[in-house]
Amino acid sequence: MEIKAKAEIVWEYKSEKIARAIAGAVDVDNLNLPKNFKFKTHCEDNRVITKVKYLGEIESLIVALDDLVFSIKIAEDVIKK
Numbered sequence: 001m002e003i004k005a006k007a008e009i010v011w012e013y014k015s016e017k018i019a020r021a022i023a024g025a026v027d028v029d030n031l032n033l034p035k036n037f038k039f040k041t042h043c044e045d046n047r048v049i050t051k052v053k054y055l056g057e058i059e060s061l062i063v064a065l066d067d068l069v070f071s072i073k074i075a076e077d078v079i080k081k
Contacts, residue, residue: 005061007052011072016046018079023048025075026068037064048072 013019023043033039038053050068054061 001058002056003054003058003061005052005054007065009050009052009065009068011048013046013048016043019043019046019048021079022072022075025078026050026071039064039068 011019011022013022020043023041026048027041036054036056039050041048041050043049052061052065054064
């Protein structure tokens with residue numbers, strides 16, 4: 001079954017510098033996506049915001065969102081070091 005979805009995911013950090021670094025690292029993953037996916041990640045103040053638009057099977061959306069969360073976690077771990 002095909003679904004149409006829109007989402008906004010927001011992560012908050014202690015500083016704009018950290019948020020900017022994470023947004024920059026994650027936004028690279030949003031390039032060359034299939035036509036049915038639109039991901040845009042940016043930084044506003046100390047927040048990383050990802051806006052998602054999707055049309056397709058829900059399983060593919062779940063996998064893509066899982067990848068996004070995993071990418072954020074990796075970026076956070078790298079910044080902590």
